[in-house]
Amino acid sequence: MKWLKLDWDEGPYRQTDRFDVYKSYADKLLDEGKAYYCYCSPEELEQRRQEALAQGKTLKYDGRCRNKEKGQGARVKEQGSNAAIRFKMPQDGETVVHDLIRGRIVFENAQLDDLIIVRSDKTPTYNFTVVVDDVDMNITHVIRGDDHLNNTPKQIHIYAALGYEIPLFAHLPMILGPDKTRLSKRHGATSVTAYKEMGFLPDALVNYLVRLGWSHGDQEVFTRDELTQYFSFENIGKSAAVFNPEKLLWLNSHYIMNSASEKLGELVMPFLIKQGIIEEGKSLNREWLSKAITPLKERSKTLTELASALRYYIADDVEYNEKAKSKFLDEKSRDLLIELKDKLMDIHDFSAEEIGKVFRAIIEKHNVKLGNLAQPVRVAITGGTESPGIFEVLEIVGKEKTLKRLEKAIEITGNS
């Protein structure tokens, strides 16, 4: 949450710290006859459930303990210690849920069963605790996944029994995995932390997630301010959305491209360490790092990619891509590389501009295309065939390393 820069006003609260609160509300319901002790054992219930399933009947508690209590006070006292507490649901009529996203939804009360609010070991159940918490903390809006839609009518009756005004409900559509089945914390979803470690920016993740199931016309990219300003329940979609990693990746690259290089320099440090490009505790010249990052921004979809793209700027040596090496570091390029090395040695201002002049002079003299020289150099300096503009790369790598690497490459061309 903090990483995502999502803020909260109070808490967090632990339900385990609030058992007394739940107990007092449960006792209240018991006293008012709105709840009752149930003596059925979990095993019995499970057995009945299996039977119902086998017979194709509805899986609902039959309410057999509902009216036992009267006249059996002794038993209550005796067995109350290991009995669960059930909530008395209305058995006829209907319950209407007014959902901010879906509108009016009607449930038959006959479908609702007397759910357990306190287990036989005295611990309260989820459906009870959430309602008690809402009542206790004056909650006005309940916004959650639509897998809770079916819990809502039950909870509405608990709010009512507790004498609390029914809060407003909004049930958000689910996020599905690529297989179109439910994606959630409890079921195979990648955690937020995992995205952090993969090199995603919090803004990108939030932007992506918000746009999943919500829209504001055709707009795809939103600042935090726009998000809070434009958000409304009306624009939330009703249908479940499939999580699409490619679009998230696109958004992430978009955010990287538009982030300040200085900022990225800070963010990329842990990734450089993780990839063994720099040692922990060591630092880099900030200004230089920013300069190196700027042309890499539009080439990196994640901070992880950005870090590996920085490798050849920082490392002492290059690792050659074999294919690139055999294709470009050969006889043909040997003389050009030698000439380039000699001329670069004489430059005092080792800037992209000056380096470019040297390159152009050489290709004009030999009447070859820039690529004929640029590609071998690229392999010599970066080890591969892909990089930002080569003049720029040389400037950032610096004169000393450039010459060293050129020398090494020239050696290779001699051996081929």
Place this chain on the structure above:
RNA sequence: GUCCCCAUCGUCUAGCCCGGCUUAGGACAUCGCCCUUUCAAGGCGGUAACACGGGUUCAAAUCCCGUUGGGGACGCCA
């Protein structure tokens, strides 16, 4: 099995509530072209959808019904 929700390009979605202005728009992905020292980025263009069937109406992606499909819930889990 019972109940609930949902249904526009491969994916996210606009349009739907308040029927005509829609040859159904945008974005990601994909394909092609341009730019170009490579890779990107960028620009331009292409392929691609109203699940199906009825009805209402002069007119339906838009309203109604059904079918099909998908998802969810039915726990002394949360």
